[in-house]
Amino acid sequence: MSDFFNQIATMFSYSFMVRAMFIGGLVALCASLLGVILVLKRYSMIGDGLSHVSFGAMAVGLAFNQAPLYVAIPVVIVAAYLLLRVSENSKIKGDAAIGLIASSSIAIGIIINTLSKGTNIDLNSYMFGSILAINKEDSVLCIILGIVILVVFIYCYHYIFAITFDENFAKACGIKIEIHKTILAILTALTVVIGMRIMGTLLISSLIIFPAVTSMRIFKRFKPVLISSVAISMFSYFVGMIASYMLEIPTGASIVVCNMCVFIFATVIAKILKK
Amino acid sequence: MAQLICKSVSIAYEKENVVEDFSMEVEKGDYISVIGENGTGKSSLLKGILGIIPLKSGEVTFSDGVKRNNIGYLSQQNPMQKDFPASVGEVVLSGCLTRKGFLPFFSHRERERAIKNMDRLGILELEHKSFADLSGGQQQRVLLARALCATDKIIFLDEPITGLDPIASKDFYALIEKLNKELGITIIMITHDVENALKYSNKILHMHKYKYFFGNKAEYLIDGGCTEECMCEKHQKGGK
Numbered sequence: 001m002s003d004f005f006n007q008i009a010t011m012f013s014y015s016f017m018v019r020a021m022f023i024g025g026l027v028a029l030c031a032s033l034l035g036v037i038l039v040l041k042r043y044s045m046i047g048d049g050l051s052h053v054s055f056g057a058m059a060v061g062l063a064f065n066q067a068p069l070y071v072a073i074p075v076v077i078v079a080a081y082l083l084l085r086v087s088e089n090s091k092i093k094g095d096a097a098i099g100l101i102a103s104s105s106i107a108i109g110i111i112i113n114t115l116s117k118g119t120n121i122d123l124n125s126y127m128f129g130s131i132l133a134i135n136k137e138d139s140v141l142c143i144i145l146g147i148v149i150l151v152v153f154i155y156c157y158h159y160i161f162a163i164t165f166d167e168n169f170a171k172a173c174g175i176k177i178e179i180h181k182t183i184l185a186i187l188t189a190l191t192v193v194i195g196m197r198i199m200g201t202l203l204i205s206s207l208i209i210f211p212a213v214t215s216m217r218i219f220k221r222f223k224p225v226l227i228s229s230v231a232i233s234m235f236s237y238f239v240g241m242i243a244s245y246m247l248e249i250p251t252g253a254s255i256v257v258c259n260m261c262v263f264i265f266a267t268v269i270a271k272i273l274k275k
Numbered sequence: 276m277a278q279l280i281c282k283s284v285s286i287a288y289e290k291e292n293v294v295e296d297f298s299m300e301v302e303k304g305d306y307i308s309v310i311g312e313n314g315t316g317k318s319s320l321l322k323g324i325l326g327i328i329p330l331k332s333g334e335v336t337f338s339d340g341v342k343r344n345n346i347g348y349l350s351q352q353n354p355m356q357k358d359f360p361a362s363v364g365e366v367v368l369s370g371c372l373t374r375k376g377f378l379p380f381f382s383h384r385e386r387e388r389a390i391k392n393m394d395r396l397g398i399l400e401l402e403h404k405s406f407a408d409l410s411g412g413q414q415q416r417v418l419l420a421r422a423l424c425a426t427d428k429i430i431f432l433d434e435p436i437t438g439l440d441p442i443a444s445k446d447f448y449a450l451i452e453k454l455n456k457e458l459g460i461t462i463i464m465i466t467h468d469v470e471n472a473l474k475y476s477n478k479i480l481h482m483h484k485y486k487y488f489f490g491n492k493a494e495y496l497i498d499g500g501c502t503e504e505c506m507c508e509k510h511q512k513g514g515k
Contacts, residue, residue: 158381162369220407
């Protein structure tokens with residue numbers, strides 16, 4: 001047992017581990033809050049789509065020797081805005097629009113990466129994430145963005161609830177729902193860009209979907225769903241991180257598997273409670 | 276003085292008009308039933324008036340103390356709400372949103388208002404229950420309480436009794452009548468239930484494709500119940 005704690009102590013003695021823990025925890029928190037809204041609004045796959053866009057944008061950024069985060073953030077915000085807002089009115093429906101944008105971004109990203117011989121980025125780390133991905137300079141930006149996401153979400157909480165529950169009623173009351181939907185798009189975009197470095201393009205959407213769906217298995221009121229979703233997300237993140245360190249398995253995958261176990265556990269509990 | 280004036284309102288989806296050159300004036304305390312077949316633009320008209328969908332042309336004006344942000348609306352049943360995790364209290368309180376100040380929380384006054392309206396509609400004991408677990412009749416009461424939080428002047432209802440059993444719909448009519456008579460709230464309700472529409476309301480808006488009758492119940496009973504082909508004076512474009 002003491003061996004276990006020794007190992008954890010060693011784990012926290014690495015500064016990159018502490019950084020990944022902290023930033024990842026913040027991302028897990030933001031993603032779980034936004035996830036509840038996105039899942040209820042039937043936009044679950046938007047995280048997946050945006051992370052693909054982020055991949056493409058970062059590849060382009062690297063090819064032109066720009067800091068990948070600074071290129072990805074505006075591009076992904078625009079993509080989120082298009083997906084959440086414009087696709088509602090257009091002829092291409094939400095899920096198809098996500099599919100189109102996601103695969104196009106990946107394709108462009110890979111072509112540019114291959115053509116720009118100068119760079120030699122590890123595509124694998126982008127696809128499946130890496131805890132080494134966020135360096136010291138980026139981490140300040142990530143922490144600031146994480147806090148901004150939290151503060152804005154809490155400030156707009158009641159508006160976000162009203163719009164998620166019944167958009168038409170909110171509109172009829174004269175609430176400017178366009179502004180709040182744009183805010184939601186921006187927050188989602190920021191969360192995905194920060195999170196995909198650690199979790200990877202292919203796995204970040206689990207951070208958005210799993211905690212929300214899991215907590216909705218057990219709780220039936222909005223505030224408890226939000227709070228438990230955050231708790232589940234943080235728990236899975238930290239357990240996943242520790243497991244990944246101990247067992248030397250990829251971090252993103254380990255976190256997803258933790259989320260999956262909690263989900264199965266919650267489903268069983270919900271079934272028992274119902275009987 | 277009229278609370279709501281529609282002046283030659285037209286609404287279109289894509290290129291096709293669903294509502295064309297529609298005018299009416301709604302007085303304080305009116306109880307208007309909107310009837311007519313499917314596809315005559317009843318819901319579209321309501322949404323147009325409320326600003327949920329844009330008008331193609333024409334004008335909608337609220338006056339006599341009614342503003343855009345104190346209107347109640349009870350929409351058609353939304354299938355997404357069926358499994359939405361929200362408590363009754365949370366839903367009702369969300370009707371107070373336009374009264375909220377700059378702070379991110381609701382004040383004591385808004386909570387009181389929500390409680391008063393839940394009490395008025397007899398759903399106070401359901402406050403902590405999940406909205407999704409309620410019966411259809413109870414859900415409609417919750418949504419009505421939310422609408423009352425948003426307004427004490429005018430409420431728009433879009434087929435509120437569709438899907439309710441006979442007892443629940445009778446209760447619902449009684450509630451609406453109480454709000455109209457006792458609190459003086461103007462009611463504009465879309466319904467397919469012509470019998471009860473004639474029983475409770477004082478004015479009728481009968482919508483045909485591009486032709487509208489709007490007037491008192493008595494007038495409607497005399498010459499309003501004509502068929503769609505009828506082009507009598509009462510059925511000319513724009514109602515009155």
